Amino acid sequence: MKKNTLKLLAAAFIMSTTAVVFHSCSDSDDEELIITNPGSGAASDPNNFKGEIKSGETVTLDATKLYKLTGALKVKAGGTLIIPAGTRIEANGGTSAYILVEQDGKIFANGTATSPVVLTAPAPTPGSWGGLVICGKAPINRGSTATSEVGEAIYGGTVSNDNSGSLKFVRIEYAGAVYTGTKEFNGLSLFGVGSGTTIDNVSMINGTDDGIEFFGGTVNVSNIISVGNEDDAFDWTEGWNGTATNIYTKRRTTGVGNRGIEADNNADNKDANPRSNPTIKNATFIGATSGEADGLKLREGTYASIDNVVLSNWTTGINVEHDQSVTYFNGQNKITKVKFDNVTTKASVKATTGSAAATLLPNTYTEDATATGAGSGTATPTWAAGWAGI
Structure with missing residues (x-):
């Protein structure tokens, strides 16, 4: 704690106009004193919340204020955005309004089960804003x-344990949009995010594109809700290697939406490395038999x-396509403890050419009628109560 002594002395001279915030460092039990001014820079006008948080700047929002996101908010390298529990940010700028955390920038959005951080829109209209991008x-x-679809920021590298901050008890509503054929805004987009980042108890509700998508990286996530999104609920590509524990997804009752999981390695090179190879455990995917x-x-x-998956109300429960994925999954016992509920075809496999693979082999999946999925079968899991917006 010696390093804080001089900072505390310095803070004494400016306490009248400056807020002082403590947070723990990710790689030490010591604490770092951050001197911030919540009324400066990008946060100076809560009714026009946008701009850049530059290197050396830490902006801490005031949970008693409503912030209106009117354009892009970018946390640059060396900048930090702190969003306390109970903060509400409303965005209504279409694809021009989004929050982007660039490489070496950090976001700490740490709500609680009774006081979540809410990123939403003033009206319940899907596609009202561009979502959160890290x-x-x-x-x-x-x-x-590579360069991100949203914000054209660089992502990727060699730092597996890279730390972009923390998201806890965060609800993201009415985000996402298809900007062009190659640019899509999701509720939460994770580009090359490392395992030092914490993502726990986060929900994506009623978005226009995917709920959550991983573009490579090694980040681990837990207690994830993706409900009512118009594309896929849970999506990965470009070599994601992480774990996802406790996932609950549900399509809209109108049938709008696509898959529970859409999982790719690399469409241009199916053997590209690092290969997408996450671990998914305790998940419920509720669908619709249309689309x-x-x-x-x-x-x-x-x-x-x-492992431990409930699949409910799908035309096909498990669909494996392309030779490399078929070889890996077909008959190899990589999908275990599955409960099927109102599923027309439990599993299918297709070769790269698109023709049906020769045979769906035994042990491609194992069934278990006692599988609990996200915790409560097809029912809303108890851990989502009070904060997730469902």
Whole structure:
């Protein structure tokens, strides 16, 4: 704690106009004193919340104020955005309004079960804003680095344990949009995010594109809710290697939406490394039998280990496509303890050419009628109560 002594002395001279915030460092039991001014820079006008948080700046929002996101808010390298429990941010700028955390920038949005951080829109209209985007320095298979679909920020690198901050008890509503054929805004987009980042108890509700999408990286997530989004609920590509524990997803009752999981390695090179190979455990995917009604679509060379899953109301429960993924999953017992509920075809496999693979082998999946999925079968899990917006 010696390093705080001089900072505390310095803070004494400016306490009358400056807020003082403590937070723990990710790689030490020591604490770092951060001197901030919540009324400066990008946060100076809560009714026009946008701009940049530059290197050396820490902006702490005031949970008693409503922030209106009117354009892009970018946390640059060396900048920090702190969003306390109970803070509400309303965005209504379409694809021009989004929050982007660039490489070496940090966000700490730490709500509680009774006082979540809410990123939403003033009206319940899907596609009202661009969502939350985080770019890290963890490995991807699109190249050594790449440029994000949203915000055109660099992501990827060699830092597997890269730390972009923390999201806890955060609700993201009415985000996402298809900007062009190659640019899509999700509720939460994770580009090359590292395992030093904490993502726990986060919900994506009623978005226009995917609920959550991983573009490579090594980040681990837990207690994830993705409900009412118009594209896929849970999506990965470009070599994501992390774990996801406790996932609950549900399509809209109108049938709008696509798959529970859409999983790719790399569409241009199905053997690209690092290969997508996450571990998915304790998950419920509730669908509709219209549209692209696959509970799990595993393709483009992706690998994965999937356990304790409830698949409900899908035309096809498990759909594996392309030779590399078929070879990995077909008959290999990589998908275990699955409960099927109102699923027309439990599983199918297709070769890269699109023709049906020769045979769906035994032990491609194992069934278990006692599987609990996200915790409560098809019912809303108890851990989502009070904060998730469902």
